[in-house]
Amino acid sequence: MSANKKVFVLGMARSGYExxxxxVSKGYEVIVNDANTEQNLEQMKELQSLGVSIVLGSHPDDLIDNTFEMIVKNPGISNNHKYIEKACKLNIPVINELELAFRYFPQGVKIIGITGTNGKTTTTTIIYEILKKAAVDAFLMGNIGYPVCSFVSQLKDNDIALMEVSDHQLCNVIEFKTNISVLTNISEAHLDFHGSYDIYKSMKKRIFNHHTKSDMAILNLDDKEVLDLTKDIKSTKKYFSFSSSNKLGCTITDGYIYYNNDKIISLDEVKIKGKHNYENVMAAIAVVKELGIENQVITDLLKTFGGVEHRIEYVKTINNIDFYNDSKATNIKSTQTALSSFTKPTILLLGGLDRGHSFDSLKEYLSNVKLIVAFGEAKIRIEDFAKKCGIPCNLVNSLGEATEIAYNSASEGDVVLLSPACAAWDQFKDFEVRGNLFKEYINNLEAK
Structure with missing residues (x-):
């Protein structure tokens, strides 16, 4: 990249700020634009002190012209945005914060990228915690909440950059390349953003961009979509699977997890439970074993690791009613996974941004659900779905109301589960805000 050129940053948030x-540190003149006027004032002041121009509240038609060397786009902004379409007409490259950071990484950094429809946060976190326990320096970054650009100045040769990578982030990568890529699973998600399932899958496949035989792909052998998508990639492939016939990676046999026929740990000793979590554990083991981590370190961590916040997270028990926060379930597959984790009578809180997706594939997972509480934009369609399933449904306007009704409708021994199957953006900044508020509402119930 040449110096003394202009760059347009579309979208502020954490990634735009970083x-x-x-x-600026690389000598660019920078303009940041965001339609949202509610921004972090300290960050804005800092950027302005560095000479960054900030335009908030709208997207003026004349703000983009051919004097810009590139556009760095927030991953959450669609490529159908008028600025992106104009940039294409003007032959201005459009990248994102991940791609930008990668171009300034030291040559010898080892990059581990984890993607998939579900499980990527848990898998990434387990890998990070194992490496930390093994005293291996690794930097945790990406979709897990830490912009990649913020680590560029800290990285040096031979460091490990461990990234959770979303399909949104993979939309605008060009040169980005990992050394080890994990694909946890594939199912329909974010179709409103991508326009079709095929496009969504093609974005996920980019985690293997520029791979050769010297790079590794760690794949879910039990997921046909994963196998079909990756049949022509050039990576060296290793797998994780519940099939004991899998000899190229991680497998479960007679209640034990093995890696390359080496017994690692008993499932009874793994603290996090459920088929989905065992898949995440196997994927993580496959990565850290390739990095040379000893079995004892792995087992010590897995015996104590309790899971990831907002992902089937146990909150507390009130009057023998268990509350679980699964706010990270922003798609149907995630909610299926959550419902599969419980055998007790369950009150399910469903709702959020209405992307038009069908809820019908939840039907076979509702055998233990005694009541659905619907909230958010999608609540009317959820009510219709509940009627088709013959399950009582209460409509409410807010998550606070939903929590209170769920509690008042629950009996001793029941589970109250927030697993919305919808994005949070209709009422909340993100799923973390939604999940934290849910936990706050639960604490308020206990105080009553």
Missing amino acids: AAKLL
């Missing part, structure tokens, strides 16, 4: 700082 991208702008990195660009």
